[in-house]
Amino acid sequence: MKARVTVMLKTGVLDPQGEAVRHALGTLGFAGVTGVRQGKVIELDLAQTDAAAAETEVKAMCEKLLANTVIESYRVEIL
Template sequence: MKARVTVMLKKGVLDPQGQAIAHALGALGFEGVGEVRQGKVIEIELDESNAARAEATVRRMAEELLANTVIETYRVEILPDEAG
């Protein structure tokens, strides 16, 4: 089973990388770009067949290591099996 964790800075937390991306897009001629927020995506392969247990485990991973919950939010997705 595979899980995806998406981690983003919370609203109101300064995002200098997002600002740099927005500036670079404008410099490249892309018009109408508003606020840009930059984050990270982590995919984890799990040896687990129960989706609820997998999600609970990945949420613990996010809380304990993958996200700094003081300044970041996270979303956990259990991905469908690709084997078929």
């Protein structure tokens, strides 16, 4: 079973990398981009065969390691 975790900075947290990308896009002529938020995607191969148990396990991974829950939010998809 596979799982995909998307981690993003929470709303209101400054995103200097996103701002740098927005600025670079403007420099390249893409003036219509008014905001960029940058995050990360983590794909996991799991031995678990039960989708609900896999989701619970991946959420625990996020809480303990994959996301800094003080400033980041995450979304788990079981594929």
